[in-house]
Amino acid sequence: MRAWAVVENKAPLQCIEVDDPVPVGTEVVVDVSHCGVCHSDLHFWEGSYDMGGGQIMRLRDRGVTLPRAIGHEISGRIIAHGPDAEGIEIGEQCAVYPWIGCGDCDRCAAGDDNLCMRQQSLGVLRHGGFAERVVVPHARYLVPLNGIDPAWAATFGCSGITVLSAIKKLQPQAPDSPVLLIGAGGLGLSAIAMLKALGHDRIISADIDARKREAALDMGATQAIDSAAADAAQQVEAAAGGKLSGAIDFVNVTATAQLATAVLGKGGKLIMVGVGGGQIPLSLAGMVFLARTVQGSNTGTPQDLRDVVSLAAAGKLSRIPLHRMPKDEANRAMTLLNENQVSGRIVLTKGAGASEHALARKSADP
Ligand SMILES: [Zn+2]
Numbered sequence: 001m002r003a004w005a006v007v008e009n010k011a012p013l014q015c016i017e018v019d020d021p022v023p024v025g026t027e028v029v030v031d032v033s034h035c036g037v038c039h040s041d042l043h044f045w046e047g048s049y050d051m052g053g054g055q056i057m058r059l060r061d062r063g064v065t066l067p068r069a070i071g072h073e074i075s076g077r078i079i080a081h082g083p084d085a086e087g088i089e090i091g092e093q094c095a096v097y098p099w100i101g102c103g104d105c106d107r108c109a110a111g112d113d114n115l116c117m118r119q120q121s122l123g124v125l126r127h128g129g130f131a132e133r134v135v136v137p138h139a140r141y142l143v144p145l146n147g148i149d150p151a152w153a154a155t156f157g158c159s160g161i162t163v164l165s166a167i168k169k170l171q172p173q174a175p176d177s178p179v180l181l182i183g184a185g186g187l188g189l190s191a192i193a194m195l196k197a198l199g200h201d202r203i204i205s206a207d208i209d210a211r212k213r214e215a216a217l218d219m220g221a222t223q224a225i226d227s228a229a230a231d232a233a234q235q236v237e238a239a240a241g242g243k244l245s246g247a248i249d250f251v252n253v254t255a256t257a258q259l260a261t262a263v264l265g266k267g268g269k270l271i272m273v274g275v276g277g278g279q280i281p282l283s284l285a286g287m288v289f290l291a292r293t294v295q296g297s298n299t300g301t302p303q304d305l306r307d308v309v310s311l312a313a314a315g316k317l318s319r320i321p322l323h324r325m326p327k328d329e330a331n332r333a334m335t336l337l338n339e340n341q342v343s344g345r346i347v348l349t350k351g352a353g354a355s356e357h358a359l360a361r362k363s364a365d366p
């Protein structure tokens, strides 16, 4: 099968031929119809993460080998399965949970694959949705769509569950308690939709990009604030009517973490989701006096994916802007994301066909 793969870090993706999957045991093969393009795909392409304080984490030191077909926001049809796979039907359209755990540890037994120390995630350690087909080790990682748009549902596997998982960590929050969301890209917009679906109605979005602030307001944010403004913290507090009790940082660089910690009051919770890099000094006594929580949150669980699909099926979740592009334009999609030109999410589609998107057509390959 064909697979758009990172062959060399920071070089254009290449369309390579990889072995067609033959499922064994409980494995299920999904023919990928849609795959979202996430910032984590860019990090994989770059091959490293800024860990703050001059520390760099290289993916090759974490067991990642190339070439690898990236892409972890996957939906598609079940086309084959091993003899021990149960509870699925050939032809069924599913969303795929990509953050697959080892299946043996206590975390996996509890259903927390995202906390497994020996993950085998699709698009990272196994070929992902930029390939024509993916192998899913067990049917529990598949959620039937029952008519939900597969382009939208593809995004649930990362952005959908990541925002749901982060919002769950903020709880309890009264529905009218203001929540600050930093970053209005694919995740930030998904979080606005998710908070509204869960009954929250005071959502303050902050972003440095005017176009993204506009998108946040269109999505239903109560206010949108320029996080680069010198008085951004004062603006957030004015919008909230005082200090806040909850913030989620989808950017998570030094400046945004400082903004979030500046506006949180006693008992406030900051949930860190972005991996922009950097570090902040943390007053240890201040953490106590203010009884604060700072918590990291990485993706979500298979149950979170079932919950997001249920919210969507119930008509409670608004769609973020989606820009469909054929998979053969994978490099252009990566470039647009890298150049910060994407409002919402690019979703790569199977086969050829015209792009359905409103994005600028000026970029060269990455
Ligand atoms: Zn992602």
Ligand SMILES: [Zn+2]
Pocket (backbone or CB within 6 Å): 101, 102, 103, 104, 105, 106, 107, 108, 116, 117, 118
């Ligand atoms: Zn495990």
